[in-house]
Amino acid sequence: xxxxxxxxxxxxxxxxxxxxxxxxxxxxxxxxxxxxxxxxxxxxxxxxxxxxxxxxxxxxxxxxxxxxxxxxxxxxxxxxxxxxxxxxxxxxxxxxxxxxxxxxxxxxxxxxxxxxxxxxxxxxxxxxxxxxxx
Amino acid sequence: xxxxxxxxxxxxxxxxxxxxxxxxxxxxxxxxxxxxxxxxxxxxxxxxxxxxxxxxxxxxxxxxxxxxxxxxxxxxxxxxxxxxxxxxx
Numbered sequence: 001x002x003x004x005x006x007x008x009x010x011x012x013x014x015x016x017x018x019x020x021x022x023x024x025x026x027x028x029x030x031x032x033x034x035x036x037x038x039x040x041x042x043x044x045x046x047x048x049x050x051x052x053x054x055x056x057x058x059x060x061x062x063x064x065x066x067x068x069x070x071x072x073x074x075x076x077x078x079x080x081x082x083x084x085x086x087x088x089x090x091x092x093x094x095x096x097x098x099x100x101x102x103x104x105x106x107x108x109x110x111x112x113x114x115x116x117x118x119x120x121x122x123x124x125x126x127x128x129x130x131x132x133x134x
Numbered sequence: 135x136x137x138x139x140x141x142x143x144x145x146x147x148x149x150x151x152x153x154x155x156x157x158x159x160x161x162x163x164x165x166x167x168x169x170x171x172x173x174x175x176x177x178x179x180x181x182x183x184x185x186x187x188x189x190x191x192x193x194x195x196x197x198x199x200x201x202x203x204x205x206x207x208x209x210x211x212x213x214x215x216x217x218x219x220x221x222x223x
Contacts, residue, residue, distance in 0.1 A: 006186070015145060048182040079205055083208055
């Protein structure tokens with residue numbers, strides 16, 4: 001029974017990793033490639049680490065395997081966010097079929113300045129009023 | 135069980151090849167960084183499977199270090215890109 005679960009977990013994990021690699025090789029632009037790698041590769045590594053924990057079944061090894069899982073789950077979104085942001089800022093080309101780029105009107109590529117999209121007259125007056133202390 | 139391990143190692147080796155294709159062709163530096171990150175994820179999986187195959191639990195430490203190094207490398211590359219250093223894509 002344990003063997004069955006272990007084998008299933010290993011196979012599922014490696015297939016998810018293969019799907020991530022297929023996505024990174026076939027998808028058209030940076031953001032869609034990140035969409036493939038971040039989620040599928042994280043799930044694949046998690047499943048294989050679960051298989052390792054089931055295989056050894058000792059407290060020390062299970063703790064380390066869970067530590068790897070926790071670390072991957074915590075760092076993968078951060079790394080994806082940071083590299084996606086950097087990629088957008090250096091002008092990675094988006095796919096031709098992109099429907100909506102919500103960052104484009106709010107981002108100035110020369111000064112690297114981001115606006116929130118909420119800069120109405122009311123807000124500006126309120127902010128300057130707060131700076132005056134009135 | 136050994137068949138399962140062989141099959142999964144073969145599938146992950148194929149995945150490494152596909153990631154290498156993107157690393158080689160990638161039109162810009164961020165694409166290559168994404169491929170490198172995928173490399174390290176696949177390597178964590180391969181190390182896990184090899185730890186199961188050889189019954190050596192110490193290999194998990196290698197997996198931890200691998201994941202840590204990949205995270206640091208990605209953050210470093212992203213900082214480098216945002217600061218706008220010299221690039222040769």
